[in-house]
Amino acid sequence: MNVVESAAIVGLGLMGGSLARDLAARGVAVRAYDSDASHLAAALRDGVVTEALDASLAGVRGADAIVVAVPVDAAVEVLHRIAPYAGTARLITDVGSTKTRILEAAHSAGLGARFVGSHPMAGDHRSGWEASRTGLFAGACVYLCPSPETRGDVDLATTFWTELGARIEVLPADEHDRKLAWSSHLPHMVSVGLALALARTGVERDDLGPGGRDVTRLAGSSPEVWTAIARDNAVEIDAALAAAQTELEEIRDALRRADDDELRARFARARTWFTT
Amino acid sequence: MNVVESAAIVGLGLMGGSLARDLAARGVAVRAYDSDASHLAAALRDGVVTEALDASLAGVRGADAIVVAVPVDAAVEVLHRIAPYAGTARLITDVGSTKTRILEAAHSAGLGARFVGSHPMAGDHRSGWEASRTGLFAGACVYLCPSPETRGDVDLATTFWTELGARIEVLPADEHDRKLAWSSHLPHMVSVGLALALARTGVERDDLGPGGRDVTRLAGSSPEVWTAIARDNAVEIDAALAAAQTELEEIRDALRRADDDELRARFARARTWFTT
Numbered sequence: 001m002n003v004v005e006s007a008a009i010v011g012l013g014l015m016g017g018s019l020a021r022d023l024a025a026r027g028v029a030v031r032a033y034d035s036d037a038s039h040l041a042a043a044l045r046d047g048v049v050t051e052a053l054d055a056s057l058a059g060v061r062g063a064d065a066i067v068v069a070v071p072v073d074a075a076v077e078v079l080h081r082i083a084p085y086a087g088t089a090r091l092i093t094d095v096g097s098t099k100t101r102i103l104e105a106a107h108s109a110g111l112g113a114r115f116v117g118s119h120p121m122a123g124d125h126r127s128g129w130e131a132s133r134t135g136l137f138a139g140a141c142v143y144l145c146p147s148p149e150t151r152g153d154v155d156l157a158t159t160f161w162t163e164l165g166a167r168i169e170v171l172p173a174d175e176h177d178r179k180l181a182w183s184s185h186l187p188h189m190v191s192v193g194l195a196l197a198l199a200r201t202g203v204e205r206d207d208l209g210p211g212g213r214d215v216t217r218l219a220g221s222s223p224e225v226w227t228a229i230a231r232d233n234a235v236e237i238d239a240a241l242a243a244a245q246t247e248l249e250e251i252r253d254a255l256r257r258a259d260d261d262e263l264r265a266r267f268a269r270a271r272t273w274f275t276t
Numbered sequence: 277m278n279v280v281e282s283a284a285i286v287g288l289g290l291m292g293g294s295l296a297r298d299l300a301a302r303g304v305a306v307r308a309y310d311s312d313a314s315h316l317a318a319a320l321r322d323g324v325v326t327e328a329l330d331a332s333l334a335g336v337r338g339a340d341a342i343v344v345a346v347p348v349d350a351a352v353e354v355l356h357r358i359a360p361y362a363g364t365a366r367l368i369t370d371v372g373s374t375k376t377r378i379l380e381a382a383h384s385a386g387l388g389a390r391f392v393g394s395h396p397m398a399g400d401h402r403s404g405w406e407a408s409r410t411g412l413f414a415g416a417c418v419y420l421c422p423s424p425e426t427r428g429d430v431d432l433a434t435t436f437w438t439e440l441g442a443r444i445e446v447l448p449a450d451e452h453d454r455k456l457a458w459s460s461h462l463p464h465m466v467s468v469g470l471a472l473a474l475a476r477t478g479v480e481r482d483d484l485g486p487g488g489r490d491v492t493r494l495a496g497s498s499p500e501v502w503t504a505i506a507r508d509n510a511v512e513i514d515a516a517l518a519a520a521q522t523e524l525e526e527i528r529d530a531l532r533r534a535d536d537d538e539l540r541a542r543f544a545r546a547r548t549w550f551t552t
Binding site: 205246 | 470498551
């Protein structure tokens with residue numbers, strides 16, 4: 001017995017596609033839209049999605065849950081597009097990595113009373129339907145950011161995600177965006193910056209060992225998804241990047257001073273953080 | 277049939293321990309020393325090492341191969357300690373991540389004619405005997421840096437490592453150190469710097485998603501091993517870190533200017549590097 005019997009999913013990428021797979025596997029009727037017709041066709045062919053929606057998104061009408069799973073800039077527009085048809089949906093949510101702007105959009109689209117922002121910490125450098133898979137959310141943390149005007153939907157959203165194996169953390173959108181600037185967006189930008197430095201000097205990814213390949217893995221992520229995230233959370237990400245640069249500068253200082261004790265202390269502090 | 281029948285390994289950490297396991301599995305008689313008696317005892321108990329050496333290292337005498345597998349600063353001292361007993365060894369090598377200084381040490385210890393520096397790109401954030409495992413070198417690149425005074429040993433060293441599944445790249449020590457500053461040491465320092473920034477702001481590793489955990493994995497590495505590497509290759513690592521900082525600064529500029537096109541172009545360039 002699922003908390004929803006039907007779901008409409010807009011966007012069949014890693015997040016939306018994986019969600020569709022998990023819901024379908026549990027017997028939820030999944031209809032979906034994707035601007036890439038080949039993704040939609042594949043999802044229908046795989047039997048995950050039973051009904052393809054057209055670009056008007058009028059077909060979301062009547063679904064118990066509506067999930068917007070497109071890059072965060074596009075999600076704002078999609079919310080406005082679905083608003084006329086979302087009358088009976090009990091849960092309207094998204095999967096984006098920033099939450100302040102999407103909550104504002106839900107409010108301005110008149111959906112604020114039923115919208116709960118979701119952010120599953122289940123990202124990956126891969127993207128698109130072909131990257132989607134069942135079980136993506138099992139054990140993952142899903143942040144829930146309710147709109148200020150409602151609380152009731154949080155219980156429903158909590159059940160929706162915990163049925164898929166996620167654990168829930170509820171927090172206000174501004175707090176989420178500040179926290180994620182550090183815990184998600186900063187590691188991403190650092191990985192990209194490293195990749196760009198290596199690219200510029202002619203070092204290929206095949207030249208790296210297993211550790212270096214891990215550090216640069218996020219550089220393979222979708223440019224579209226991350227441009228939107230970066231724009232949405234630019235101020236917080238900039239502050240986090242400044243802090244990382246300070247740490248790198250201090251490592252460089254210790255290198256130039258040949259200060260073994262200082263280097264060892266920093267490596268030891270990093271390992272303590274890693275292990276605790 | 278192995279290229280060596282007996283090996284003496286000094287240091288039973290991730291590298292030395294894994295090497296001992298692979299050699300023992302192939303029927304090579306492995307004797308070893310580790311300054312941590314518990315590591316040595318465990319290796320004897322597991323049947324990997326058949327003879328424990330004492331700290332004089334006089335017991336390396338007669339071994340076909342001698343492998344120094346301690347942090348790169350300690351390796352210099354160990355080479356001098358084994359020199360009086362290394363008369364009949366056909367191959368003397370190490371596993372360190374920097375090569376210029378160890379080749380100088382081999383020369384000054386009178387071992388230059390038989391020493392070939394080895395650097396297996398099979399590192400890991402884990403360390404110590406308990407992290408060692410069979411098959412660590414399968415598919416890994418092993419850099420070989422011959423001393424300027426000899427060439428003959430390279431064939432033997434090549435066979436030694438390829439028997440364990442490694443592929444070989446031969447290059448001069450200074451070129452190796454410059455290359456590895458980028459392909460290995462830079463990713464390491466970036467991972468550490470990121471971890472330190474997160475630690476300072478109170479973000480725990482459990483707060484990260486799968487991607488962020490990968491980016492920070494190397495921060496869990498041995499401070500002793502990495503202090504020695506950093507010191508050995510400080511000038512090259514500093515230059516590489518400067519390049520990474522430039523890239524991060526340029527990302528920050530684009531964030532502050534809210535320049536979507538510039539951000540997207542950078543993310544796209546990083547992904548192109550990742551996928552090609």
